[in-house]
Amino acid sequence: MVEKRRSATVALVGLPNSGKSTLLNTLVGEKLAAVSQMPQTTRGRITGIVNRGEAQLAFLDTPGVHLARHALNQRMLHYVDMALDEADLLLWVVDASGFLGPGERELAKRLQGARQPVYLVLNKLDLVSKGTLLEKIAEYKDLLEFREIVPVGAKLAQNLDPLWAILERDALDHEWSYGDETFTDQTERTMATEFIREKILRKTREEVPHGVAVAIQAWVEAGEADYPEDAPEGGTYIEAQILVERAGHRKILLGSGGEMIKDIRQSAQRELKKLLQRPVRLALHIKVAEGWRDRPDQLDKLNL
Numbered sequence: 001m002v003e004k005r006r007s008a009t010v011a012l013v014g015l016p017n018s019g020k021s022t023l024l025n026t027l028v029g030e031k032l033a034a035v036s037q038m039p040q041t042t043r044g045r046i047t048g049i050v051n052r053g054e055a056q057l058a059f060l061d062t063p064g065v066h067l068a069r070h071a072l073n074q075r076m077l078h079y080v081d082m083a084l085d086e087a088d089l090l091l092w093v094v095d096a097s098g099f100l101g102p103g104e105r106e107l108a109k110r111l112q113g114a115r116q117p118v119y120l121v122l123n124k125l126d127l128v129s130k131g132t133l134l135e136k137i138a139e140y141k142d143l144l145e146f147r148e149i150v151p152v153g154a155k156l157a158q159n160l161d162p163l164w165a166i167l168e169r170d171a172l173d174h175e176w177s178y179g180d181e182t183f184t185d186q187t188e189r190t191m192a193t194e195f196i197r198e199k200i201l202r203k204t205r206e207e208v209p210h211g212v213a214v215a216i217q218a219w220v221e222a223g224e225a226d227y228p229e230d231a232p233e234g235g236t237y238i239e240a241q242i243l244v245e246r247a248g249h250r251k252i253l254l255g256s257g258g259e260m261i262k263d264i265r266q267s268a269q270r271e272l273k274k275l276l277q278r279p280v281r282l283a284l285h286i287k288v289a290e291g292w293r294d295r296p297d298q299l300d301k302l303n304l
């Protein structure tokens, strides 16, 4: 029987594109279980929980997970304030192959007075030489006092053991807050894209068969800052992008006077409501991206 005495809420902060979402997925990804309950903290949301040994680590959602890539510094800093409020341990994720710029300096300033330990996670290990890594460490050390500095490669799951060891070691003497299962909303999101895709294929009678992909762009729970005012009370707002390969497919999807997409939206929304057991507002956008399957930038965005 494991003693359930130690736990921590962990936040990943850092500039857009540093790899927070990738790291979060790598850390909690292999631990997913099909449980749909999502604990809500005062301001943020727990997106994954991992129990390791005696320690329970609850990861706060990172903004880039749900929002489109145009998340700017403002949003990042807003999130950092939330993390400073709610997290016990702060992981500052940095793209080790990038430059230390004004964004990083601003973030360092914000983290300066943090009551909790800050760890520097130098990500994208696969892209840098050992020499560059050492230079980065020296540069960042001048910015802030870090509890630890850990290089990792989130994409290829490189060097994660030292990071896990640190998190286990530094978890607080708090009883576990959550049950034994690890839970996350990832399963719901995957199911949502499948539902939407299935509706498209069924309603268009497979006239838009293979060149279609669905990506969730926003997933906002009632009470969160970005929840639309006109979305139903106590519900979930989901925004999805439908990516098609040809303009002709877009036309089929829209249907005459937009009837087809409206029908797809309404029936997918009904099913999502059943799945999530709460009101759902679904918004769909169609985007034509010729040959998207062959373009690595598009695939990256879709996590394919």
Ligand SMILES: Nc1nc2c(ncn2[C@@H]2O[C@H](COP(=O)(O)OP(=O)(O)OP(=O)(O)O)[C@@H](O)[C@H]2O)c(=O)[nH]1
Binding pocket: 014, 015, 016, 017, 018, 019, 020, 021, 022, 023, 062, 063, 064, 065, 069, 071, 123, 124, 125, 126, 127, 152, 153, 154, 155, 156, 300
């Ligand atoms: N080569 C390499 N690429 C990585 C690694 N980790 C993340 N990436 C890539 O870096 C890009 C940004 O990663 P994200 O996880 O979306 O970054 P983020 O910090 O969540 O970004 P925002 O959502 O904009 O806040 C993606 O193209 C990832 O595939 C890594 O370890 N090595």
